[in-house]
Amino acid sequence: MEPKTVIITGANSGIGKAAAKQIAAQGHRVVLACRNMERAKAAQREIGGYSLTAQLDLAQRASIHAFTDWVHRELGKADAVISNAADFDLSQKQRVFTPDGFERIWFTNHLGPVLLIDRLMDLLIASPQGRILTVSSKGLLMHPFLTVNLNDPMFNDRPYSVPKAYYQSKLAQSMFTNWLAKQLTGTMVTANCIRVTNVKLDLNRFPDIPQWMKNLYAIKALFAIPPEKMATIYARAALDPALKNENGRLIEYPLKTCDFPPYEKDPLCIEQVMRLTYRQLGINPAITYETGSN
Numbered sequence: 001m002e003p004k005t006v007i008i009t010g011a012n013s014g015i016g017k018a019a020a021k022q023i024a025a026q027g028h029r030v031v032l033a034c035r036n037m038e039r040a041k042a043a044q045r046e047i048g049g050y051s052l053t054a055q056l057d058l059a060q061r062a063s064i065h066a067f068t069d070w071v072h073r074e075l076g077k078a079d080a081v082i083s084n085a086a087d088f089d090l091s092q093k094q095r096v097f098t099p100d101g102f103e104r105i106w107f108t109n110h111l112g113p114v115l116l117i118d119r120l121m122d123l124l125i126a127s128p129q130g131r132i133l134t135v136s137s138k139g140l141l142m143h144p145f146l147t148v149n150l151n152d153p154m155f156n157d158r159p160y161s162v163p164k165a166y167y168q169s170k171l172a173q174s175m176f177t178n179w180l181a182k183q184l185t186g187t188m189v190t191a192n193c194i195r196v197t198n199v200k201l202d203l204n205r206f207p208d209i210p211q212w213m214k215n216l217y218a219i220k221a222l223f224a225i226p227p228e229k230m231a232t233i234y235a236r237a238a239l240d241p242a243l244k245n246e247n248g249r250l251i252e253y254p255l256k257t258c259d260f261p262p263y264e265k266d267p268l269c270i271e272q273v274m275r276l277t278y279r280q281l282g283i284n285p286a287i288t289y290e291t292g293s294n
């Protein structure tokens, strides 16, 4: 297989790092796009191969611009983007805002990744077979009635909860994936969403969480798979030729592709979420598919 250039956000720990290691071991160029550069450099030393690090803070529009400019300037290529990073700080209790005034989870986990992928779209389209992979959570199955609150996605006028904000952002990412899959009709680029199951977390990353939460996560860990196992799905979704025709699908561990639940694939709901998304970002989409074109 020709070496590919694969960008993984949040690749300094957990599943992202394990995926970077597996992809680099297959001889591909992997970009660890990370907020914490100290951890990114440590991960790069562990991964070896043709891995690179680059600064990317998905909570900051300026950082997303600087990163995508760097990719264009220094690499000029992107065959796959794995939008893995997510803001889920177990010690967070109150709403936190980005420097641009957005609720941080909504921006980091949804608006930021949309902006990132939008600004890399030209490179993905130029690739012989570009692949966009977003990451959602199997935990969404526990919230079957959750929807993206179109009037108040940033909890201005309703009680704030970190899990609600997190799952809302994951729902929006699923819908973004479905929307992308449609917009990309007629191109060689595919968009799929990896639905991550219960994966062992490194609790050292959250030193400030209370003891009861540590106990809860210790129990959860008994049923969790190691990041390396989940990462095999990331690597296959990014590279496996057998998956090249999968588009607009959920990909799960162990390897299985399936359809999205009804709300996440509802065309009207998707349109509303994406209209809100681009309005909040204040940009027009880099790619739009007109019905009847092709």
Ligand SMILES: NC(=O)c1ccc[n+]([C@@H]2O[C@H](COP(=O)([O-])OP(=O)(O)OC[C@H]3O[C@@H](n4cnc5c(N)ncnc54)[C@H](OP(=O)(O)O)[C@@H]3O)[C@@H](O)[C@H]2O)c1
Pocket: 009, 010, 011, 012, 013, 014, 015, 016, 033, 034, 035, 036, 039, 056, 057, 058, 059, 060, 083, 084, 085, 086, 087, 088, 108, 135, 136, 137, 138, 139, 196, 197, 198, 199, 200, 201, 202, 205, 227
């Ligand atoms: N573990 C699970 O059971 C589980 C279940 C369902 C879904 N998921 C999803 O799987 C993905 C990977 O999770 P994981 O378990 O590997 O967790 P993890 O080890 O905590 O990794 C999260 C990564 O996201 C990065 N990140 C957070 N905020 C960021 C920002 N503003 N800009 C750039 N990077 C940022 C973190 O970087 P820093 O080092 O800078 O903090 C870290 O590298 C996430 O999308 C998560 O929602 C995980």
